Amino acid sequence: MLPAEVYHHAVIVMRMKPGDQFEIVAADKKVTVMQLERVTDHAATARVCKKLEHTVELPLQVTIACGLSKKDKADWIVQKATELGAQHFVFFAGDYSIVKWDKNKQGKKLTRLNKIIKGASEQAHRVMVPTVSYFENIKKIPLEKYSEKMVAYEEAAKEGETAVLAQLVSRLKKQKETIAKQHLIAVFGPEGGISPAEVQYLRDNDFLLTGLGPRIMRAETAPMYLLSALSFSLELS
Incomplete structure (x- = not known):
């Protein structure tokens, strides 16, 4: 039955x-x-x-952590990033976030995101359904379980930083035997970006400040760039 x-x-x-x-x-x-x-x-x-025996999951666990953005961008992020292989999502109220999720709305927001994630998982024939959670600020996110930590930093991109992501991927590719045990958290700011205080906090917690190429991307585009780059590097090359 x-x-x-x-x-x-x-x-x-x-x-x-x-x-x-x-x-x-x-x-x-x-x-x-x-x-x-x-x-x-x-x-x-x-x-x-x-x-x-489907091999559809990224070999590396990836958590996408995003500062809250306007309108339905969270919906778009979880849908597309689920199709691209993200395993976990974290949303937080960034210093530059225009919108906030008050306590009365958080449950409904997460329920909606979980529904979108489930549908996207079915669409992509995923064998696991990603999780999603919310934190009041970036400092509330537990960081102990992550073996790799990076933040997409607009100023690094403006300054022409091009090596950090390539070095990260190269290091991961050398860990084929243990890559399934690795867990990357990638932090992305809202429309206004990451504040200096948040950047310093991330620096203090061993995050790599990473540029994502010469073009400045929207808040909802940058996570897709990263996941596509990881998929190509770890699955197709």
Whole structure:
């Protein structure tokens, strides 16, 4: 018997019928091909056809930490970055953030982001659903679990810094045997960027100040640049 949520998506949304096949991700994070056998108005049964060994996750764990930006940019960031392989998202109220999430809205905001992430995970055939959390400021983000730390810093890009990201990727590529145990946190500012006080805090906590090429990108574009660069370097080259 299919769980109600799977039934709704397969039968109601996708209009599948007996004989149609679909994929689900089991608790062991393996993709299982299922075939519908019997469908009623409120339930359905399916059988296991085969299990697949999909390699769709980035070899490196990546947390994208973003200062809050205006409008629906958080929605866009989690959707596209999920498709590009990010495993965790952190949003924080930056010193230069124009918007704030008051306590009454935080739960609803996170619920919405989780829904978007789930949909994007299905679209990308991810075998794990990324997490998302919110912190009142950058200093509240726990940093102990990260083996690699970087911040996309606009001033570094303006000054022509081009080596830090390349050096980071080169170091990661040399760690093929242990790269799955590595965890990178990448911090991105809101529209106004990272404040001097935040930059100093990140420096004090061993973050690399990283330029992302000669062009200045929007707050929602920079995380996609990084994930694309990591995918190309660690998966395709």
